[in-house]
Amino acid sequence: MSADTNAVSLKFGVVVFPGSNCEQDVVHALHLLGHEANYVWHQDTELACYDAIVLPGGFSYGDYLRCGAVARFSPVMESVIAYANAGRPVIGICNGFQILTEAKLLAGALLQNRNLKFICEPASLIVEKSVCKWLDPKLAGSVLEVPINHNEGNYFCDAKTLAELKENGQIVLRYRQAANGSLDNIAGICNRGGNVFGLMPHPERVCDFATGSTDGRAFFSYIFRYILEIASNTKNNLNKNGSLNSDDLNSDDNNIIGNVEVAQ
Amino acid sequence: MSDGGDVVSDGGDVVSDIVGDIVQDIPAPVCDNIVTLDAELAKKIALELGLTADEFLNVVRTQQRMPSLTELYIYSLMWSEHCSYKHSKGQLRHFSSKGKHVLQGPGENAGVISVGDGWAVAFKMESHNHPSAIEPFQGAATGIGGIIRDIFTMGARPIAAMDSLRFGTLDKPRQRYLFDGAVAGIGSYGNCLGIPTVGGEVYFEDAYEGNCLINAFALGLMREEELTRAVGSGPGNYVVLIGSSTGRDGIGGASVLASQEFDEAAENKRPAVQVGDPFEEKLLIEVCLELLKAGKFVALGDLGAAGLTSSASEMASRGGVGIDIDVRKVPQREDAMQPFEIMVSESQERMLAVVKPEDFADALDTCQRWGVSCSQIGSITNTGRFVVRDSALPADAQIVADMPAEMLAESAPEYTPQMSRPAYLDKLQSYPLDFVYECVEDNILNEVIAERIANAEILGLDAFVGAQFKGAQFNGTRFKDTQFKGAQPVKDVTAEEVAAITAALSAQAKASFDIAFLSMLASPNICSRRWIWRQYDHQVGNNTVVVPGADAAVLRIGDTGRAEMTCRGIAMSTDCNGRYCYLDPYLGAQIALAEGMRNLSCVGAKPAAITDCLNFGNPEKPEVFYSFHKAVCGLATACKHYDIPVISGNVSFYNESFGNAIYPTPAIGIVGVVENIANVCTSDFKQAGDTIILVGETLDELGASEYIKVIHGLVAGKPPSLDLQLENDVQSAIREAVSCRLLQSAHDCSEGGLAIAIAESCIAGNIGAKVTLAEPIPDVAALFAESQSRIVISCTEANTDRVLDILASYNVPFSILGETFGNRIYVEKSDGSALTPLVDVSLETALKLYNDSLEQMVNIK
Amino acid sequence: MKNYKIYVTAKEGIFNPAGATAATALGQLGYDGVNNVRVGKFIELQTKDDVQRQTVTEMCEKLLANPVIEDFRIEEE
Known part of the structure; x- marks a missing residue:
């Protein structure tokens, strides 16, 4: 375990679709943060052993039909959907975000950038006050510098959905300056439970001092709290829908599930 | 028959x-x-x-x-x-590919050098000019695809790409189409592969109007023991085709296109253009690297120009074996393909491997897991013959080709074309440049620029951007028609109009060279390339230490996939000023190398080896071949002087249209090693109060400069001189200062001269500078001459003495120019007692013009 | 064998940058009469005879179009 920022080492599953190309970067970033990370091939379906799942960036299936449209039907996605619906943490970065919207785990869709060009550049992100479990609530209102790198990052949803996202605190990140034409400058959203988080920027690219800033660490170093919370709740606390009720997550029970290990 | x-x-x-x-x-x-x-x-x-x-x-x-x-x-x-290098082979023998760190020189898919600690890099640069001139998006994209295959064929994981591009000027709609399309194609392909495009270079000159240049440079990383060669061996082993199916794409594509001049019929060649599938290529990379690592391939080669024919025959020839291929076993995506069509198809994303029979099942299994097609199409034989059969034909007539493999691959004819020194050289080199100085002395510089602005027919641009497009001549005859004291009006511009613009310009200017300086910053050959590299994923892989926009890119040596990280790095750059090479091919080629090395030294890297991409016109024309010969000799001599081997490369001839050749363009891709990435230096000024020092010396050399092109619309004069030893000393001194972490910034002085180099460091760091020039040469040369072997550095006041000590110990000339300061770019001239301001512009004005110019030009409607 | 033609277009009200850019460019080329351009996808589907239109509709809803942002229209030949 690295002495870096984490008190807890988690075991992440990083899904690899044909055409994914940021999976190694995610694994590298997670290792830097002292986590364990395994690649999960898109045909594997066993996810229970992981504390959290990452859908990394890239061009799954060439993104030929629509970004994420084909990957969404990979065998692993049935398991990801079940995993997410069980209240366990899933993060989709860039292409991963696109796949999560295609899989309807997150609302809306990602359109082509307004300027019709691929955009790779640093972006200033405002952290919104949200229900997202992946970021420390104390970060709300602060600005993180995380690069974007996409051709289809222009977030869209209908007015009703947007109102719901706002009402439920599901808008997690906004671009400080308009970047790609995104509705309301949205850069990242989560589901109602806050356990499924999708964002276009690439936090894994800014975790290593050797290559620049480390603002990206915030995205992988807080989720352990939520995982400990789930761990400390027995499975009986799952509500009837199979998803976790956030009120149930404050139990004093110290049972640990998954592979969470507490630092000595 | x-x-x-x-x-x-x-x-x-x-x-x-x-x-x-x-x-x-x-x-x-x-x-x-x-x-x-x-x-x-x-x-x-x-x-x-x-x-x-x-x-x-x-x-x-x-x-x-x-x-x-x-x-x-x-x-x-x-x-x-294209395949045989029959006109260039003799000249290429001038290059030395020797060096103790060279693991593989020319003759394979890419060259390989050791970079220490058991790591090696494979790299190569290759042209894809002709296909791109027909269809820029697919042409450029498949150019990337081809060079990337050359890299992973060697067993290396591709970790970075760069591009050296040339187009005509952007006032022409077709040039905008080509430029926009090529950049999008490069981005689309490279981004999908997850290989960062970390930089490159682009120039816009009329000479490239009929023939754009798309040179792709790629680099891959491996452990030394992973080096693989495309050498067929072991009679009885399977010959296996992996990847895309074969169609009629590009039949006679690259090899035909690259072997003849362009004419109006070129558009009709469109069906021969190959279409790239980066997704398939991404899968091929993963499949091939996995199988190489598992030791399942005896040999691996990619299918490039001339498709199956060239990769199979070269593999056989290198191994001294024969190959027997059945074309019917090649997966085809079109009906009724003839054997010769299958053999010469240039369908993309295909690899040829030699696999032991007992390993074939494993290879097939891996391919199937990734969804990649894998077919045994033949076998290695001990006959030395390259045999092609078609099992669909009657049993006694199946063999359609039976050739000696080695003769086919190695016994192509070799020619030594006639050479003659082009007549234009003497005329242009000795062209009198007095008027350039007189314009300044007569105080009519702003009037000259005003006329160019008044003549600019393109609306909707900043005046300085629009002015770039007038009066640009290249071919050595048209400039006679231009009157230099005040450029020749192209449309009817009245004296009143010019006077009004001159007055407006002069009113904006605080110092005499402000307007000229701003015009230079807006030049398409100088302004920011951000519009381009913003479209490229330049960070994927998590190893990009220095991003585009700097003198050279730096990548950490480390394999993110294997979690093996080092603190060492690889620096890369591409360079070639075609205008220099046009005006002096020998010197121009040497400067390309010197500048490439200088770019590396600025970031703190020691140059290790180069690849080259030699772009020229029709070699059967004596004047073209003369330039080729001189450029090769110049480059080879400089390489030997610096002990830099040429480990791979490519020659692209017939870059002509309607009888006009491009500028001789021997582009080089250079690779160096950074001992500690924590010590890398970038070009941006870091903070106010740092000392700015010019290392090297500015001479009165305006020939071939961007200044006389931008201000006077002229391509003439002799390129700046190059002292190979001084260049070496300057770079050694800079590398030492960088490695001791004494420098805040280091930036190569190139196109646009000292004034532009300082401005670029100011703009990149968003901080002003106050600089005093004291060289005893005319002001215009002090600002804009492109003298070689110069680097602008900055250091903290506390470190200044130590930096000066290092410079003194290498016995290189230097001058303390001033300091980083405020929010203006201020340059003055000292003649001992009096101080005269030369340039005084706000950083904001400079920054906006520099950053927006290219995008404005691309978006001309 | 049956041939289906499928037209996938951006839903009404969804900004279509490719279309907007084409519209601007057409205007600049002097075609003043263009009110709006929508750029979409055209898919040719060859199926066995027993594949019914309803199945093709399902294919569109499930994969070929994204109902969040796209409409589709099917033509059978």
């Missing part, structure tokens, strides 16, 4: 004589009842396919009979300029 017995033609007697002579040198044919062409028909087809009459005789001589149709196609491609 007739069978081989009827060899009778106008060359018939000669043929039979020769056949008798050389019988002993050639391995015996596998089959002697092959269906050959009638002699007359064979000769006719041969000529149509681009073989000369002599080359055709050579084919007959090698075959000891008339060729079959398939054989003739194969020979015509293998002996095309």
Whole structure:
């Protein structure tokens, strides 16, 4: 375990679709943060052993039909959907975000950038006050510098959905300056439970001092709290829908599930 | 058609004589009842396919009979300029590829050097000019695809790409289409692969209007023991085709396109353009690297120009073995393909591997897991013959080609074309540049620029941006028509209009060179390239230490996939000023190398080796071949001086249209090693109060400069001189200062001279500078001369003495220019007592013009 | 064998940058009469005879179009 920022080492599953190309970067970033990370091939379906799942960036299936449209039907996605619906943490970065919207785990869709060009550049992100479990609530209102790198990052949803996202605190990140034409400058959203988080920027690219800033660490170093919370709740606390009720997550029970290990 | 017995033609007697002579040198044919062409028909087809009459005789001589149709196609491609280097081979022997760190020199898919600690890098630069001139998006994209395959073929994981691009000026709609399309194509392909495009270079000159240049440079990383070569061996081993299916794409594509001049019919060649599938290529990378690592490949090669023909015959030839291929086993995506079509198709994203029979099941399994097609299409034999059969034909007539593999791959003709020194050289080199100085002395510089602005026919641009497009001449004849004291009006501009603009410009200016300086910053050859690299993923891989926009890119040596990280790095750059090479091919080529090395030294990297991409016109023209010869000699001499091996490369001839050749453009891709990435230095000024120092010396050298091009619309004069030893000393001093972490910034002085170099460091760091020049040369040269061996550095006040000590210890000239300060770019001249301001502009104005110029030009409606 | 033609277009009200850019460019080329351009996808589907239109509709809803942002229209030949 690295002495870096984490008190807890988690075991992440990083899904690899044909055409994914940021999976190694995610694994590298997670290792830097002292986590364990395994690649999960898109045909594997066993996810229970992981504390959290990452859908990394890239061009799954060439993104030929629509970004994420084909990957969404990979065998692993049935398991990801079940995993997410069980209240366990899933993060989709860039292409991963696109796949999560295609899989309807997150609302809306990602359109082509307004300027019709691929955009790779640093972006200033405002952290919104949200229900997202992946970021420390104390970060709300602060600005993180995380690069974007996409051709289809222009977030869209209908007015009703947007109102719901706002009402439920599901808008997690906004671009400080308009970047790609995104509705309301949205850069990242989560589901109602806050356990499924999708964002276009690439936090894994800014975790290593050797290559620049480390603002990206915030995205992988807080989720352990939520995982400990789930761990400390027995499975009986799952509500009837199979998803976790956030009120149930404050139990004093110290049972640990998954592979969470507490630092000595 | 007739069978081989009827060899009778106008060359018939000669043929039979020769056949008798050389019988002993050639391995015996596998089959002697092959269906050959009638002699007359064979000769006719041969000529149509681009073989000369002599080359055709050579084919007959090698075959000891008339060729079959398939054989003739194969020979015509293998002996095309593109595949055989028949006009350049002799000159390329001037290059040295020796060096103790060289693991693989030219002759393989890419060169490989050791970079220490058991790591090695494979790299190569290659042109894709002709396909891109027809369809820029697909042409550029497949150019990336091809060079990336060359890299992973060697066993290396591709970790970075760069591009060296040339177009005509952007006031022409077609040039905007080509530029926009090529950049999008590069981005689309490279981004999908997850290989960062970390930089490159682009120039816009009229000379490239008919022939854009797309040179792709890629680099891969591996452990030394992972080095793989495309050498076929082991008779009985399977020959396996992996990747895309084969269609009629690009039949005669690269090899035909790259071997003849362009004309109006070029547009009609569109069907020959290949379409890239980066997704398939991404899968191929993963499949091939996985199988290489598992030791399942005996050899691996990619299918590039001339497709299956060239990769199979070269593999056989290198290994001294034979290959037997059944075209019907090649997965095809079109109906009724002829054997020769299958053999010469340039369908993209295909690899050829030699696999032991016992490993084939494993190879197939891995391919299937990734969803990649994998077919055994033939076997290695011990006959030394390259045999092509079609199992769909009747049993006794299946063999459609039977050729000696080594002769096919290695015995292409070699030519030494005539050379003659181009007449324009003397005229342009000695062109009097007095008027350049007189304009300044007569105080009419702003008026000259005002006329260019008044003449700019393109609306909707900043005046400085629009002014770039007037009066640009390149071909050495048109400039005679231009009157230099005040450029020749192109449209009817009244004296009043010019006076009004001059007055407006002069009112904006605080110092005499402000307007000229801003015009320079907006120049398409100087302004920011951000519009381009913003479209490229330049960070994927998590190893990009220095991003585009700097002197050189730096990548950490480390394999994110294996969690093996080091603190060392690889620096890369591409360089070539075609205008210099046009005005002096020998010197221009040397400067390309010197500047590439300087870019590396600025970031703190020690240059290790280069690859080159030699772009020229028609080599059969004596003037073109002279330039080629001189450029090669210049580059080779400089490389030897610095002990820099040339480990791979490519020659692109016939870059002409309507009889006009491009500027001689020997682009180089250079690679160096950074010992500690924590010490890398970038070009941006870091904070106020740092000392700015010029290392090297500015001479009164305005010939071939961007200044006389931008301000006076002139391409003339002799390029700046280059002292190889001084260059070396300056770079050594800078590298030492960088490695001691004494520098805040280091930036190469190149196009636009000292004034632009300082401005670029200011703009990149968003901090101003106050600089005093004291060289005893005319102001205009002090600001804009492009003298070589100069680097602008900055350091903290506390470190200044230590920096000066290092410079003194290398005995290099230097001058303390001033300091980083405030939010203006301020340059003054000192003549001992009096101080005269030369440039005084706000950083904000400079920054906006520099950053927006290219995008404005691309978006001209 | 049956041939289906499928037209996938951006839903009404969804900004279509490719269309907007084409519209601007057409205007600049002097075609003043263009009110709006929508750029979409055209898919040719060859199926066995027993594949019904309803199945093709399902294919569109599930994969070929994204109902969040796209409409589709099917033509059978």
